[in-house]
Amino acid sequence: MSEGAFSTRLPRKIEPAKLAQQSLTLEGYVPAEALLRVQEAVLTLSNVRCHLSFRVDEQYRRLVEGHLHAEVELRCQRCLEAVPHAQACEVKVALVRDEDRAKDLPAWLDPWLVSESEADLYEFVEDELLLNLPQIAWHEEDCIDPELYSHGDEPEEKSEEERENPFKKLEQLLNKD
Numbered sequence: 058m059s060e061g062a063f064s065t066r067l068p069r070k071i072e073p074a075k076l077a078q079q080s081l082t083l084e085g086y087v088p089a090e091a092l093l094r095v096q097e098a099v100l101t102l103s104n105v106r107c108h109l110s111f112r113v114d115e116q117y118r119r120l121v122e123g124h125l126h127a128e129v130e131l132r133c134q135r136c137l138e139a140v141p142h143a144q145a146c147e148v149k150v151a152l153v154r155d156e157d158r159a160k161d162l163p164a165w166l167d168p169w170l171v172s173e174s175e176a177d178l179y180e181f182v183e184d185e186l187l188l189n190l191p192q193i194a195w196h197e198e199d200c201i202d203p204e205l206y207s208h209g210d211e212p213e214e215k216s217e218e219e220r221e222n223p224f225k226k227l228e229q230l231l232n233k234d
């Protein structure tokens with residue numbers, strides 16, 4: 058896919074039901090600076106490339122299908138440095154007006170609650186990304202000396218004295234008064 062296809066900045070406010078009636082596809086990007094909640098969860102965030110097709114299906118459900126792509130950097134749980142990560146999200150949702158209608162959806166369709174004709178596309182993209190981002194990340198290679206974080210597996214031989222020490226201390230505390 059060429060970058061050119063995603064050079065259009067998508068609007069924040071869209072009318073998803075209307076887009077579905079017209080069977081339109083939105084292709085473009087959502088600017089990273091508008092996605093503050095995602096920015097809080099990652100170290101860096103690229104613009105989010107979106108390909109979203111809107112349609113009405115045989116059961117008159119208004120569907121949005123497609124995918125999102127973003128480049129993020131997450132914090133490595135071992136060395137605390139940045140780990141680059143390409144985040145892709147598969148989107149398959151149905152527009153619903155309220156929670157009750159959301160419950161009627163089949164398992165393969167997630168609800169997108171839109172109570173008015175206008176909806177916030179950026180918020181939607183943000184929610185989808187947050188749902189899909191890995192909770193923890195680390196470099197695949199050994200980014201720090203394994204000795205530094207493996208402890209307790211093979212305890213060092215302790216001298217008899219050291220081993221008894223904690224109990225002696227406890228004894229001393231108990232016998233204090």
Ligand SMILES: [Zn+2]
Pocket residue numbers: 133134135136137138195196200201
């Ligand atoms: Zn690391």
